[in-house]
Amino acid sequence: MAKSKKFQKKNHPQKYAPIGLWLGGIALLVTGLLLVVKFMLVAQIFTMTNDKGLNLALWISAGLIVVGPALFVLLDPKRARRFLAGRQARYGSNAILLLAAFLGILLVVNILAFNYPGTPMDLTESKEHTLAPETLDTLAVLPEPVHATAFFTSQYPTDTARQLLENYKTYSDGKFTYEFIDPDQNPVAAQNAGISGDGKIYLQMGSRHEIVAYASEQDVTSALWRLMNPGEQTVYFLTGHGERDIETFGDTTIASVRAALEAKNYTVKTLNLLATNAIPADAKAIIIAGPLDPLTDGEITLLRDYSTVGGALVIMVEPVPLTNYGANPDPLAAYLATQxxxxxxxxxxxxxxxxxxxxYAVAAAYGDHSITRKLQGQVAFFPDARSLSLGTGIAATPQALASTIQDAWGETNFADQNAKYDAGADTPGPIILAAAAEDSITGSRLVVFGDSDFASDMFFSQYANGDILINAIDWAAGEEQMINLSKPAQTPRTLKPTSGVISALLWLSFLCILPGLVVAGGVASWLIRKSRG
Structure with a gap:
């Protein structure tokens, strides 16, 4: 009989009652942490793609705060009554009231911050998260609402772009909105917007639109200015020499280039100088895409005259064996070398x-130029390319845009099926694949690529091929940026490692001194209470 009573006592549910208090305490701690995270989210200290999981966890933890103590009372009602009637309950009630007041204040602040977000504070010394004054002025005079659609795949980071667009939305007085679309999941939307590649932003203002290639304040604000100040930007593709077709899509045509330019509000036309014998006055740039036959001296004269009044040329050439040049002179090559x-x-x-x-010549290094500055870390490749050599011309001194590795070379023996570098005849690496130049007097600009295959529909959307070409056309046409932003200089920060003695003192203080003070305080409190009886 005694054994039976002992067994019943051992398995009495009262011994599980403290689990309820532990559960409630842990839930209270978790709820406090989640509220802090929620507050930081509302205050835009950081962003989350989806906060539904956070809200669900917050409700569950808040519910467990009630469920835990209730479970304790249910399993051990006698101890609960003794606790509520004793001295600990009086002191505990004060702590509970203070905690409830703190949580109430935190909840009210959270609600106010959510309903009245206001302007976020940038606490960084150099104001890294504050929009430039020019951007704020642009947002203040937006004549119509602007909607930004950011096309980012799951492989492309969105944090920087999301924070940037959120800043535009915050300071736009409701005139700037945005959304993110994964082009892999919604390719139709990307196709309708004329988007090729990842990380692009489509800005829509009324019936006008602009495509932003990079999620930077400079590019977005410049695009907003172009939307507010529309003007026809016409570029011409030269024809009459077997250049690549811009009208029909195919592996060897460059219709993708035309589509990308039209998506950026360019007006794209063709130009046959042999027929017109004149360059239109509205030509922002003339693009020569892989001619198979040499240009005439008369055409070169027209292009030279066009450059002297600030015209722009973007030229893509092929190796001689892939053209119909043969042994014929090349007036275009002579013009590029001398001028x-x-x-x-x-x-x-x-x-x-x-x-x-x-x-396939791979661009292993890029020059520090507006065309390639944002391509660092990306790859562009040029199938069947010829090399460029740079000197000093009459109009300007060119700058290399893209170069290969040191081990690449320019093979001059086209009949050799097992090509290897010949120091006496071949062009040594690194090979220059693209170059740019600007005449500081006339303002004319030139970009030359030693290949045109990279721009074909087959390769245009691969890696950074399309970006480097569109950047080149933008720069040549003077559309690379419409406004210069006056951002404050960032304050350099240098972490200096501490000496061995200081490190030892820090470790000693954190591991021994501070815990020791806490323990000493507890012992002193216990002794004082014991002395008072």
């Missing part, structure tokens, strides 16, 4: 860095 200091070498680039495709 601009860009020599088209008679070779074909061999790049061992491209694995099984040695004729």
């Amino acid at each position: 601009w200091g860009v020599t088209l070498n008679n070779d074909i680039v061999i790049d061992t860095n491209s694995g099984t495709q040695p004729l």
Whole structure:
């Protein structure tokens, strides 16, 4: 009989009652942390793609605060009554009231911050998260609402772009909104917007639109200015020499280039100088895309005259064996060498860095130029390219835009099926694949690529091929930026490692001194209470 009573006592549910208090305490701690996270989210200290999970966790933890103590009372009602009637309950009630007041204040602040977000505070010394005054002025005079659609795949980070667009929305007085679309999940939307590539932003103002290639304040604000100040931007593609077709889509045509330019509000036309013998006055830039036959001296004269009044040229050339030039003179090559200091070498680039495709020249390095500055870390490749050599021209001194690795070379023996570098005849690496130049007097600009295949529909959307070409056309046409932002200089921060003695003192203080003070305080409190009886 005694054994039976002992067994019943051992399995009495009272011994599980403290679990309820532990559960409620942990739930209270978790709820406090989640409220802090929620507050930081509302205050835009950081952003979350979806806060539904956070809200669900907050409700569950708040519910467990009630469920835990209730479980304790249910399992051990006698101890609960003793606790509520004793001295600990009086002191505990004060702590509970203070905690309830703190949570109430935090809840009210959270609700007010959510319903009246106001202007977020930028507490960084250099105001890294504050929009430039020019951007704020632009947002203040928006004539119509602007909606931004950011096309980002799941592989492309969105934090910076989301924070930037959120800043535009905050300071726009309701005139700027945005959304994110994954082009992999919604390819139709990307196609309708004329988006090729990842990380692009489509801005819509009324019936006008602009495509922003990079999620930067400079690019977004410049696009807003173009939307507010519409003007026809016409570029011409030269024809009559077997250049690549811009009208029909195909592996060797460049209709994707035309579509990308039209998506950026360019007016794209063709120009046959052999027929018109004149360059239109509205030509922002003339693009020569892979001519198979040489241009005439008369056409070169027209292009030279066009450049002297600030015209812009974007030229893509192929290796001589891939054209119909043969032994005929090349007036275009002579013009580029004398006027601009860009020599088209008679070779074909061999790049061992491209694995099984040695004729695919890979841009391993980019120059510090407006065209390529934002391409750092990205790859562009140029199938069947010829190398460029840079000197000093009459109009300007060119700058390299893209170069291969050191081990690449320009092969001059086109009949050799097993090409290898010949120091006496071949062009040594690194090979220059693209170059740009600007005449500081006339304002004319030139971009030369030693290849045109990279711009074809087959390769245009691969890696940074399309970006480098569209950037080049934007720069040549003077549309790379419409406004300069006056951002404050960032304050450099240098972390200096502490000495061994200081590190030891820090470790000693955190591991021994501070815990020791807490323990000493507890012992002192206990002794004082004991002395008072």
